[in-house]
Amino acid sequence: MDSLSDYDETVIPPLWFSIPETFHALPLADSPEERARLAAEFVRECFPNGDEESWAPVAAFYGELAEMMTVVGGIAYSAIGLFAIEEGIAHCSLAVAAVPSGHTDPEVAAQGIRATLASEPGNDVRWVDLPCGPAVSCISVREVTFGPDITKSGEPISFNSGQIQVHIPFPTGPYTAVFTLDTSALKYFGEFCDIAAAILRTVSFAEPEENEENEENRAAE
Structure with a gap:
């Protein structure tokens, strides 16, 4: 069971969830230099049969991803999922x-979240009753552009990226x-939805049984 100690446990209640073994924790750090170094180490561990030419653009990609997560703030856990497919490897973050x-009633909070997300065009927003309580899912597809500094070709690349976001x-x-x-990997978006659903069914606000500790990841402690 991983413990993330970035949060004051007197303020934020604990949260547990399980993830498949195909997910690898993405290192986050305070400085851009440290994030770049950790991203390079992360890529070498995930792709041990690669070389400097193949590692460099992938490390830059994951470093940029770590930067984006840092800007968002409040991140308690981050990981990359790698899955073997016919074309090679499909990945997700x-x-x-x-x-x-600021809520006191989770159902009222979920209703407000649903109304806010549904007001944005292109969002597929749905109410979800999870074992841990009410939640709201939001599925969207948007164009993402990566600059020439992190692409192998040295040219900017734009592509569509699917997002599954669930508020609990x-x-x-x-x-x-x-x-x-x-x-x-939009061709496999349905499979990624299934993976997300499986993870969400494990979310718990109560400490799991001791015999399940090896399979649980604690997101806030």
């Missing part, structure tokens, strides 16, 4: 954040857990 929501208000407030899964 997973981030779990705890954001202030803490039952005791005043925070909302936000699970975000992004992937550009």
